[in-house]
Amino acid sequence: MSPIVTTSVNAGETIVKAAQKWAIRTNHTFILRNKRSLSALATDYGYPLLVYTAQGPELITPTGRHFFSLQMAQLRIQRLRRQEPDYLLTAVGLKQAGRVLDCTCGLGADAAILSFGLPAGSEVQAWEKSPELAAITAWGFQHYVHQQADVTAALRRISLKVADYTEALERIREPFDVIYFDPMFTGPIMTSSNFQPLRSLLPRTTLSPSIIQQALKKCARVVIKERAFHTARENAFSGTKIGGKYSRIQYVILKGEWKHG
The missing domain is CATH 3.40.50.150 (Vaccinia Virus protein VP39)
Structure with missing residues (x-):
């Protein structure tokens, strides 16, 4: 199953909309976070998870998280x-x-x-x-x-x-x-x-x-x-x-x- 895209826990409307657009561009399914923990999301949808935050997207796996950095x-x-x-x-x-x-x-x-x-x-x-x-x-x-x-x-x-x-x-x-x-x-x-x-x-x-x-x-x-x-x-x-x-x-x-x- 393709990884889902969600947002950080307290994401506002701007981040939610940005995450939805990014999910479409990257051919992934967007799921509302609804205050759920990452472990709960992983139970429902599996790893990896793509989490869109105010600083940009993060890739969450069982061994950690990855985000863009130079x-x-x-x-x-x-x-x-x-x-x-x-x-x-x-x-x-x-x-x-x-x-x-x-x-x-x-x-x-x-x-x-x-x-x-x-x-x-x-x-x-x-x-x-x-x-x-x-x-x-x-x-x-x-x-x-x-x-x-x-x-x-x-x-x-x-x-x-x-x-x-x-x-x-x-x-x-x-x-x-x-x-x-x-x-x-x-x-x-x-x-x-x-x-x-x-x-x-x-x-x-x-x-x-x-x-x-x-x-x-x-x-x-x-x-x-x-x-x-x-x-x-x-x-x-x-x-x-x-x-x-x-x-x-x-x-x-x-x-x-x-x-x-």
Whole structure:
């Protein structure tokens, strides 16, 4: 059963109406809260629950709650302001405006960095397989207001849709400059407190060699966060690795088949 949308306990008419509209946009059923506890709602409708509040929507699961935040991107943005490198942007390698597809949007941190740091005029599209996680992240891209206007503007430029890259890649008609993968739920990152509320919701995803090959046909460059690349490493893929000397995060760059012009 698809998760329901409800509101915080003491939500006023404005929040109720906003929650109803959001439920329609995200293809979920709205249920009036009527002072019921979350546990009572879960008994009636099951987990997860989508709760719309004055601060935005939250995803409630048996292991916690998740809401949109730039916590994972904030430090990287500060480093970019100091003219320090971000290795994802370095791996993407665009020197002029281009089209980038983030196949594994998740919480939205990498898409936010791409939109903020790529050359002006660049297009960032993002896919997320989980409809519930996509609903929260898309709300953040559309409505979250950062204290710095250029960050807010970067979020607004991201286009996010629900899509499973294992099926959607072959339907791409207009090639991208870069296609990026970080199937974040394949490895130890799931132990992070940021991901605890999502453990029961999201399946483990494997980036297979066939998917990488499909992506290579649709772009000039494929970038893969290394921990995901380990699951698909084969002699057929000869790539360049980039990352900080002491960083746990490395990126693998593969040359795609599409040529500019």
